[in-house]
Amino acid sequence: xxxxxxxxxxxxxxxxxxxxxxxxxxxxxxxxxxxxxxxxxxxxxxxxxxxxxxxxxxxxxxxxxxxxxxxxxxxxxxxxxxxxxxxxxxxxxxxxxxxxxxxxxxxxxxxxxxxxxxxxxxxxxxxxxxxxxxxxxxxxxxxxxxxxxxxxxxxxxxxxxxxxxxxxxxxxxxxxxxxxxxxxxxxxxxxxxxxxxxxxxxxxxxxxxxxxxxxxxx
Numbered sequence: 001x002x003x004x005x006x007x008x009x010x011x012x013x014x015x016x017x018x019x020x021x022x023x024x025x026x027x028x029x030x031x032x033x034x035x036x037x038x039x040x041x042x043x044x045x046x047x048x049x050x051x052x053x054x055x056x057x058x059x060x061x062x063x064x065x066x067x068x069x070x071x072x073x074x075x076x077x078x079x080x081x082x083x084x085x086x087x088x089x090x091x092x093x094x095x096x097x098x099x100x101x102x103x104x105x106x107x108x109x110x111x112x113x114x115x116x117x118x119x120x121x122x123x124x125x126x127x128x129x130x131x132x133x134x135x136x137x138x139x140x141x142x143x144x145x146x147x148x149x150x151x152x153x154x155x156x157x158x159x160x161x162x163x164x165x166x167x168x169x170x171x172x173x174x175x176x177x178x179x180x181x182x183x184x185x186x187x188x189x190x191x192x193x194x195x196x197x198x199x200x201x202x203x204x205x206x207x208x209x210x211x212x213x214x215x216x217x218x
Contacts, residue, residue: 016087017076020057021069024115027057028065034058039099039112052099053092058113067163068115075122084129086192090185094121097184098177105176117177121185124148128189152178 027033039055040048059065079087098117102109123144130141152175155161161173 012081012083014077014080016091017073017080020076020091020115021073023054023057024059024065024069027054028059028062034113037113039102041103041110044103053095055099055113056095056115056118059115060113064114068119071119072115072122075119075126078126079122082126082129084126085196086188090122090125090188091118093188094118094181094184098180101180102174102176106174109174112174112177114174114177117174117181119181120148120152120178121181121188124182125185125189128186148182152182 027037037051037054038058039051044051059068076087095118098121099112102112127141127144127148130137131145132138133141151162155173155178156175
């Protein structure tokens with residue numbers, strides 16, 4: 001009797017990406033969450049430090065929300081699908097770096113929200129990782145590393161986003177967050193690479209060290 005074998009299919013569900021998108025959607029639906037999450041300078045000074053991380057879930061229009069969730073969804077899916085390391089730590093680093101940069105460099109800015117700075121950081125980190133891979137992904141990543149800073153520079157020069165916004169725009173695009181996101185991603189990338197290299201070196205050294213009192217087997 002013939003035996004049929006069925007190949008298993010491993011599905012990698014981007015759980016972290018899903019959680020971030022869900023949190024952003026919930027904060028746009030419930031005003032209470034938006035009020036508790038938003039970057040509020042006065043509240044931060046009073047000690048509500050969770051806003052450093054939660055403010056990135058808050059968006060000021062449906063278009064703002066849609067753009068950020070689409071781009072973050074794509075970037076996050078790629079990150080998790082390719083099993084790049086340290087996604088959660090990267091997100092924490094980006095959120096913290098962006099908020100602290102705005103807190104110190106924009107003293108007159110009272111409120112802030114949005115995922116765009118985090119998106120820039122995740123995209124740039126993915127691109128840096130992908131440069132070491134094969135084509136065509138390598139080419140896409142190289143172009144991202146090259147053109148994302150150009151996009152940010154154009155937006156700074158024009159004082160406006162390159163993306164179209166329909167209706168009344170109730171907020172000002174904050175390019176400082178995009179710069180901070182990219183710089184934090186670069187710093188995190190080189191730190192992660194050094195850590196992985198050091199860990200690989202330690203494992204290799206451990207494997208080569210003789211066992212005390214032991215003998216080699218041939």
